[in-house]
Amino acid sequence: xxxxxxxxKYLVTQMGNDKSIKCEQNLGHxxxxxxxxxxxxxxxxxFSYNNKELIINETVPNRFSPKSPDKAxxxxxxxxxxxxxxxxxxxxxSQVRAGVGTDTQYFGPGTRxxxx
Amino acid sequence: xxxxEEDPQALSIQEGENATMNCSYKTSINNLQWYRQNSGRGLxxxxxxxxxxREKHSGRLRVTLDTSKKSSSLLITxxxxxxxxxxxxxxxxxxxxxxxxxxxxxxxxxxx
Numbered sequence: 001x002x003x004x005x006x007x008x009k010y011l012v013t014q015m016g017n018d019k020s021i022k023c024e025q026n027l028g029h030x031x032x033x034x035x036x037x038x039x040x041x042x043x044x045x046x047f048s049y050n051n052k053e054l055i056i057n058e059t060v061p062n063r064f065s066p067k068s069p070d071k072a073x074x075x076x077x078x079x080x081x082x083x084x085x086x087x088x089x090x091x092x093x094s095q096v097r098a099g100v101g102t103d104t105q106y107f108g109p110g111t112r113x114x115x116x
Numbered sequence: 117x118x119x120x121e122e123d124p125q126a127l128s129i130q131e132g133e134n135a136t137m138n139c140s141y142k143t144s145i146n147n148l149q150w151y152r153q154n155s156g157r158g159l160x161x162x163x164x165x166x167x168x169x170r171e172k173h174s175g176r177l178r179v180t181l182d183t184s185k186k187s188s189s190l191l192i193t194x195x196x197x198x199x200x201x202x203x204x205x206x207x208x209x210x211x212x213x214x215x216x217x218x219x220x221x222x223x224x225x226x227x228x
Contacts, residue, residue, distance in 0.1 A: 004158075035218075041202055043159070043218040056215050090158055104149065105206075105216065107158035 003027050006091050006108035013081055014116055020077045021111045023091030031055070032074040033105065034066060035090040043090070049074050050096065078113075086115045122205055126223040135192040137222040139205030140185075146208050148181055150190050153202045153221070162190075162203075197228040 004025045013019055025032060033056075034046040048056035049068045063079045078085060091108040123138045139148070147166045151159040165172045165181045165188065172179045178191040192199055202221040 033216075040220070041153075041223075042220050043204065045215060045217070048215065092159075104161045104164055105151075105159075106161070107151075109158045110156075 003106050004091055004093055004108040006089075006111050008111060009109060010112050010114075012114045012116065015081055015083060017081050018077070018079045019081060019113070020075055021089055021091075021113075022073070022075045023108055024073050025091075025093040025106070026072065027093055027106060029093040029095050029106075030071060031094050031096045032068065032071075033092040033094075034074065034076050035092065037088045037090060037110070039087070047074075047076075081113075081115045083115050086113055088112050122203070122219045122222040124222060125220070126225070128225045128227065129195055131195060131197055131226055131228050133195055133226075135195050135199070135224055135226070137190045137203050137205075137224070139188045139190070139219055141188075141205075141207045142186065143207075145183075148179075148188050149206045149216075150177075150179060150188075151204045151206060151218075153204065155201070159204065192224075195224075195226045197226050200224060200226045 007022050031050045033048045035043050036046055037043045045058050046060045047066045052068045065077045068074045088110045090110045092105040094105040095103045121140050129135055145167055147164055149164045150162045152162055153159045163174050163177055163179050165179050167183055176193045181188045202223050204218050204221045206216045206218045208216045
């Protein structure tokens with residue numbers, strides 16, 4: 001069974017559209033993340049949720065809105081898509097223990113977003 | 117500038133040789149992790165080393181951590197063509213809670 005799953009795997013859309021990417025984890029983790037990986041393979045954290053609460057918001061345009069309906073799901077909605085949003089978006093989850101730091105992160109397979 | 121910077125950016129070796137990748141970071145950390153990413157795939161966790169550890173082994177992988185120099189190295193011994201991938205180090209700032217910062221990665225190519 002897939003630990004962290006994302007849908008869709010590929011997303012091709014026109015500029016200005018609104019789209020969503022879904023993420024689910026069945027690991028029982030408390031914390032979920034969204035990362036953006038650009039064409040140079042640089043991986044940058046966008047958001048982190050812990051127990052459905054937003055913990056990290058890394059100066060991401062407010063066109064990006066994460067939503068966590070429960071601990072196992074973290075969806076990413078993007079409004080008014082721009083060419084620069086083209087990238088691979090990865091969802092991840094982990095267990096974070098206070099005072100110990102972030103533990104192993106388990107990544108989804110990624111969603112390749114292409115904005116035309 | 118970016119926490120967790122890998123060196124070299126790219127590395128090409130023959131099968132059977134050892135591959136060493138280095139990572140430097142800037143702040144105090146709780147732990148440092150190494151991940152592998154095969155082309156078109158998500159990242160896969162390889163090994164985690166805590167700030168109070170100096171060396172850790174897992175199969176053909178050996179990771180060292182020098183907190184005084186704020187650096188880590190990943191050694192892959194007896195490399196195989198299947199080790200061809202990008203390797204990333206990731207750190208979380210002490211006191212930073214839930215934030216993990218990834219470096220730009222080292223692209224390893226192992227020739228058969």
